[in-house]
Amino acid sequence: MNAPILERDPSDPTTKKEEVSPLLKLVLELGPLVVFFFANARGEWLASQFPTLAELGGPIFIATGLFMAATAVALIASWLLTRSLPIMPLVSGVVVFVFGALTLYLQDDVFIKMKPTIVNTLFGAILLGGLMFGKSLLGYVFASAFRLDAEGWRKLTFRWGLFFLFLAVVNEVVWRSFSTDTWVAFKVWGIMPITLLFTFSQMPLIMRHSLEEHAGK
Incomplete structure (x- = not known):
């Protein structure tokens, strides 16, 4: 016999959640990565325009700080739109915050x-x-x-x-x-x-x- 397939009961209000369009979902997933890439490529320019960012260090450290911020925004947006957080982005986000913080605190990009x-x-x-x-x-x-x-x-x-x-x-x-x-x-x-x-x-x-x-x- 086949193992039972896990399914949510559509009539159960506790399991209902709003669906996010595929395009918006892609933006939420790729957005932080694009921010990371742009900030690393334009780190010196960002530091000259926003002196506070210069305190983080070189381009990779500025990129790390903005990557953490963008990840937080994406998770918050996902929660507001669906009232849930997918397990994989959530776990990945937690690791981003931990290793990103270590990267900035120790000024060592090995962690990120x-x-x-x-x-x-x-x-x-x-x-x-x-x-x-x-x-x-x-x-x-x-x-x-x-x-x-x-x-x-x-x-x-x-x-x-x-x-x-x-x-x-x-x-x-x-x-x-x-x-x-x-x-x-x-x-x-x-x-x-x-x-x-x-x-x-x-x-x-x-x-x-x-x-x-x-x-x-």
């Missing part, structure tokens, strides 16, 4: 560079660790978007777990091997296309294990 490594390793370990205990945790996150059978959730969870660990390794290689500017550009303009390609590559698996697809047949 390690943030993607920590976040992706954490997500990967949680997903793969859940499978070891028979839990396809990805199903708890995306049950409202997809209805898959138990095997589909297991496979998808396993693949995403490995993908998160892959992103952690790639981040380590890039920030340790290239300049700060190259790392920032890759973080903003490289990770998202890679993630989108991986996501689209999983559609055949999702279609094979979709309960709607089986019901239609």
Whole structure:
């Protein structure tokens, strides 16, 4: 027998939440990264225009401070629009605040560079660790978007777990091997296309294990 699929009861007011348009959701997710990229590229100009920012340090530190602020704005906006905070952006935001604060306080950009490594390793370990205990945790996150059978959730969870660990390794290689500017550009303009390609590559698996697809047949 297939494991029961987690679904929210539309009639339960405690589970209702406002939907955000895909475009606005993309802006909330990419906005802080764009701010980070712009502030790092134009750090000296920002420091000359806003002397307070100069007290943070060089461009990467100004970018870190503004990245933290933009992340906070995105989380607050998400809460105001949906009255909920998705678990992944929330965890990522907490790590941004912790490692960003360490970066500014110690004036060491290693901390902010390690943030993607920590976040992706954490997500990967949680997903793969859940499978070891028979839990396809990805199903708890995306049950409202997809209805898959138990095997589909297991496979998808396993693949995403490995993908998160892959992103952690790639981040380590890039920030340790290239300049700060190259790392920032890759973080903003490289990770998202890679993630989108991986996501689209999983559609055949999702279609094979979709309960709607089986019901239609």
